[in-house]
Amino acid sequence: MTYGFETLAIHAGQEPEPRTGAVVTPIFQTSTYAQDAVGAPRLGYEYSRSGNPTRDALQEALAALEGGRTGLAFASGLAAEDTLLRTVCQPGDHVVIPDDAYGGTYRLFAKVAQRWGLDFTPAKVSDTDAVRAAVEPGRTKIVWIETPTNPLLGIADIAALAQVAHDAGALLVVDNTFASPYLQQPIVHGADVVVHSTTKYVGGHSDVVGGALIAADAGLGAELAFHQNAMGAVNGPFDAWLTLRGIKTLGVRMDRHCDNAERIARYLDGHKAVAQVIYPGLPEHPGHEVAAKQMRRFGGMISFRAAGGEQQAVDICNRAKLFVLAESLGGVESLIEHPGRMTHASAAGSPLEVPADLVRLSVGIETADDLLADLEQALG
Incomplete structure (x- = not known):
């Protein structure tokens, strides 16, 4: 069966x-x-x-x-x-x-x-x-x-x-x-x-x-x-x-991760402090059609580039409260990090170096409105 x-x-x-x-x-x-x-x-x-x-x-x-x-x-x-x-x-x-x-x-x-x-x-x-x-x-x-x-x-x-x-x-x-x-x-x-x-x-x-x-x-x-x-x-x-x-509980958790991430991606996409939102669920993402073909949904991870450059990206990470400033991802709690100085510091100076103005979110399963409010104050 x-x-x-x-x-x-x-x-x-x-x-x-x-x-x-x-x-x-x-x-x-x-x-x-x-x-x-x-x-x-x-x-x-x-x-x-x-x-x-x-x-x-x-x-x-x-x-x-x-x-x-x-x-x-x-x-x-x-x-x-x-x-x-x-x-x-x-x-x-x-x-x-x-x-x-x-x-x-x-x-x-x-x-x-x-x-x-x-x-x-x-x-x-x-x-x-x-x-x-x-x-x-x-x-x-x-x-x-x-x-x-x-x-x-x-x-x-x-x-x-x-x-x-x-x-x-x-x-x-x-x-x-x-x-x-x-x-x-x-x-x-x-x-x-x-x-x-x-x-x-x-x-x-x-x-x-x-x-x-x-x-x-x-x-x-x-x-x-x-x-x-x-x-x-x-x-x-x-x-x-x-x-x-x-x-x-993987299936039920992933559905909630995706629900929250989709709302947050749409919110960030119209924010003046954000230069670019990188999320496969957005139609303008270059891999959107391929992702739709081979994925059930688009996931709980979002990256975005701060309009004000590296220092603004770091400041956003430091100001977040409900989004915990920490490495790793995929837990029930939401995390925020600056990849260039944290998870991807080992790639600095290499062909894999990440943009200095990049912020990465691991969107958890909390109440979405609370996460949006925290991002609003962190983005300033």
């Missing part, structure tokens, strides 16, 4: 615990497991780095929500990304990345992966021809995209870029953190691997750090699972349980 998203979010991988009938997946807070005989672990569990029932429940739920064959949970989004790179790539290989990627992703490529011989080329992922031109046949192993991108909210055509990657013998990897699996399922459009920082919308409550990989192919999933165990960057059972709890 085929189930809807909200049903899968509550039930996939989360059957009642067989011994006690507990409806909620227990926290198996253990490092090791008794074995019935030498080499005969019960249900295959022998050590919690290699396998833990709470983490397994989360991994099954992630695979179901993204329509993949294998889901894997990690200690952070960057731990997931690093495991993926070291599974798929070798020294001398090449990767195409977004030219406005998340700052931590850029740092991983530029400061870590490049040191062991992995080359990369930034490209504008909203321009399919630009990505095609950046691919190096025979060397490119991954076309890595975000859609929407962080923080400039560019929209990539997943199906078109899957074709570009596959024509070159490469994998298409999609960071789906901004959209969440509720709004977008990249595997349906041809992606090979989906990446998440589950810290964000999937967890949804700003109380846990985590990451995930979901593979479309079972063989690749098995390779990634081997490296997950061998490299060891797994999340603990309590972190897995918190993330699993967040998943249960």
